[in-house]
């Protein structure tokens with residue numbers, strides 16, 4: 001199994017199959033933004049204002065097949081891709097997984113089943129979140145990230161502590177320069193015009209959050225695995241930060257978008273220079 005031929009590419013393949021073809025302990029950082037299992041139907045479309053019954057209010061309803069599974073199916077799917085992720089991680093590497101309460105419990109449970117130690121649970125606070133239209137519950141205004149590693153009892157994972165303490169996080173109203181970074185991150189969810197220049201994805205993440213994750217948990221030249229590429233946000237950030245990446249995506253439409261975004265990455269898309277990265 002060779003990794004070189006897959007480097008810096010976005011591969012049109014199911015991530016579990018794709019990961020199976022990669023060698024053990026070959027990846028420094030995994031950033032996974034899996035389906036949250038929010039969709040309740042299989043008709044394409046998305047609507048910011050639709051309330052999902054029993055799901056806690058207004059979420060960006062995706063309504064795509066890839067986001068619609070039964071609970072057992074979602075568990076089996078999570079177990080399958082996280083089993084491969086664990087095999088691929090170097091002892092010095094780590095994994096970040098996005099979620100909301102709809103799916104993060106399953107991710108947490110599977111981490112524990114597989115012996116992936118949770119380093120931190122991060123709350124991504126979205127100060128500009130969309131209001132709750134029904135007025136029947138609180139306004140959902142955060143997502144969760146689980147950060148874990150598989151060190152078999154040892155903690156060798158890379159952590160860029162100086163960056164977290166002294167980096168430039170001017171936009172984050174909760175982060176004070178020179179103070180330790182906390183587990184609540186205030187990162188606006190809005191995407192700049194440049195980030196949407198080639199089109200958009202219903203669950204596209206802002207570049208700013210990928211920048212922060214990559215800068216915290218990897219070094220230049222490291223290999224990042226992106227199992228669920230979507231519009232390529234994490235690939236763009238990896239390229240900008242001189243990391244290498246391997247990404248998988250099942251939708252041709254998003255592959256096209258991601259490839260364009262990566263190819264035409266522009267320096268002004270990104271956060272200003274910060275030596276501590």
Ligand SMILES: C[S@@+](CC[C@H](N)C(=O)[O-])C[C@H]1O[C@@H](n2cnc3c(N)ncnc32)[C@H](O)[C@@H]1O
Pocket residue numbers: 013014015016033034035036066201203204205206227228229230231232233234248249250251254
């Ligand atoms: C939550 S989105 C990722 C969004 C991404 N972070 C961005 O900023 O654009 C998840 C993506 O995973 C893709 N996907 C779903 N199941 C997959 C699988 N088994 N293998 C690879 N990609 C998959 C979907 O098509 C979707 O584009």
